[in-house]
Every structure is written in structure tokens, then in C-alpha cells.
Amino acid sequence: MSWTDERVELLKKLWADGLSASQIAAKLGGVSRNAVIGKVHRLKLSGRAKSTKSSAPRPKRTTAPPRVAGAVHQGGGTRTSAYGGSTVRGGTAVSRGMTATALKQSPDAEALVAPDLRPIEDVVVPIAKRLPLTELSENTCKWPYGDPLTDEFYFCGHSTEEKSPYCKYHGKLAFQQNERRRPR
């Protein structure tokens, strides 16, 4: 995505409105927050009220930072699928949830349907961050909410635990629900 006049105008407006770089990046789409910040600086419209620095001016770097080819940091651009084929303890929770919804015709399917995307017992899931797909990163929970075919579709977005596509709440829920399910 390139910086068209319109996108620059929107950037200026949102920046002036006090939105953070990542928020602006999300609204613009197709760019990372770094890209936004970089553009802001090039446009020379940084220095917005707040002063983060002042003490200890950043020393210049002498060694070039190592660059990893194909690496993706925050924000937009190339990104692997949220579903990515990654599994968690015997199957994706995503597919499990979808399967449960699709299996309504099965006699005892009711036991499968309702609870699947819901907290159980005293396990409380804090309010989801409701991130769109474009806002997910490697470390955001990819537990889906809503119907992918509607506008009401978003992801949990909490920080995930290491090596897990889900946050501690959804990783735990998926695990516990899986164990509770008794085949009869």
C-alpha cells in the first residue's frame, strides 16, 4: 500500500486528533504502526504535545541492527493466516467451535453446541479486545467470536502464552472443555 494523498490526509487528521500510531495504522490498513510513525516524521508533524524524551538523548547506533529477511513485526503487511494450521492440544479450537456449530443435527449435539465458545463454571474470561483479523499478531489470541460471514466477527486479542495461538483463558477453556466432553 502506498501513501496516496488521501491516505496522507487521513493520517494527518487522525494524528492531529491524538490517535496513536497503531490506531492510525489500523484505520488506514495495509501499514504498520512503524510505517505511520515513519511517515509522520517525514511529514515533520511529530512532536505532539507529549514529550516522551528530553532526558538522555539517544546515543547514535554504531553497529547496524541485524535484519531478518521476511520477518514481520507489528502492524499490517505480509502476515500469516490467523488459522495458520497451528494446533493446540489435539486440534484447533477454531475448528472445534465450528464443528460444534455445524453438528446441530446430531442427537446429543446440544451438549456440544452452546458451551463451546463460552466460559465454564468459575473460569472468567476478561472482556475480549475484539481485534479484527488485521490486528492480530503472533502474540495475540486468535480465539474467534461471532460469525466470519458477518460484521460481528472478531478475535479475542489478548496476549498469548508462549507457543500458543491462544491466551491463557482460551487455551485453558479449550483444554478443559475437551476433557469434560464424555462420549456416551
Add this chain to the structure above:
DNA sequence: CCCTGATTCGC
């Protein structure tokens, strides 16, 4: 840890 903006520098 999460986030923020700032900076450098390879492309």
C-alpha cells in the same frame, strides 16, 4: 508483559 513515539539505515 503491554503499550507509546523516536531513531537509524538498508532497501
Add this chain to the structure above:
DNA sequence: GCGAATCAGG
């Protein structure tokens, strides 16, 4: 010019 990598701070 662009933006990832990195830094410094909250």
C-alpha cells in the same frame, strides 16, 4: 521515500 528493527520510556 519507505518501513523493519530497535530503542527508550510509561
